[in-house]
Amino acid sequence: MSGHSKWKNIAHKKEKTDAQRARVFTKLSREIIVAVREGGPDPSANARLKDVIAKARAGNVPLDNIKRLIERAAGNAGGDNYESIRYEGYGPGGVAVIVETMTDNRNRTASEMRHAFDKNGGNLGAAGCVSWSFDARGVLVIDREGRDEDETMLEALDAGASDFTTQDEVFQVYTEPEEFSGARNALENKGYSFLSAQVEMVPQTTVPLAAAEQQHLMQRLLDTLEDNDDVQNVWHNWEE
Secondary structure (H helix, E strand, C coil), X not given: CCHHHHHHHHXXXXXXXXHCHHHHHHHHHHHHHHHHHHHCCCHXXXXXXXXXXXXXXXXXXXXXXXXXXXHHHHCCCCCCCCEEXXXXXXXXXXXXXXXXEEECCHHHHHHHHHHHHHHCCCEECCCCCXXXXXXXXXXXXXXXXXXXXXXXXXXXXXXXXXXXXXXXXXXXXXXXXXHXXXXXXXXXXXXXXXXXXXXXXXXXXXXXXXXXXXXXXHHHHHHHHHCCCCEEXXXXXXXX
16 A cells, blocks of 8 residues: 555555455454464563554454454464565556565465466566565554644654654554554554554655556456455555
8 A cells, every 4th residue: 555545545445344354354363373473462562463453453353353363363372374475576557566475375375476466467576676665664544533633743743753644534644663653552542543553665656557457457456466365465656
């Protein structure tokens, strides 16, 4: 999800989440399994797990469901063995795409990623071929309704934000990756809730696609990737 069109992508992704809730739980359960395995089931002592929980809550996942996933992960220490793998490539028109996956079968996932790019006018590249043109940043998205822009900006900056923007119906708070958890916690303590909360790969520049066919193929590529159970996040620099 590119920074400039963040809200549009959240709305699009929410529609898919509502229609495909089982797939969302599959993705979240994998993230929780890995986080619990690495740092234990207590979010107060496991920063990665705390971040996954915040991501799930921003996606309207009920707290009881999150607790069940954590309990299942804690009782499955010797079970599924997932690993995180990043794929990079180009979509139609040279759009840069980063795909973050979590898989228990890297051969299957690699084949599916290559097929998705090839089928939709793109090509899978080598590691690092596009990530140099993105910056890792914490991104907190807040609903504007009922909130004063100046007050929200001052509280965000006081919480450790490095940037603050207004777009459509939302405020977007940006942080350095290492400041993300602290800023999120500080804003939560002030009563804020988030439409989205995670560390993202934000593009330095964007690429427009003028041809309708390229736009169609690019959207189909994104849909194909996000519908894949192994895919956790898709970042791109398409200027929609």
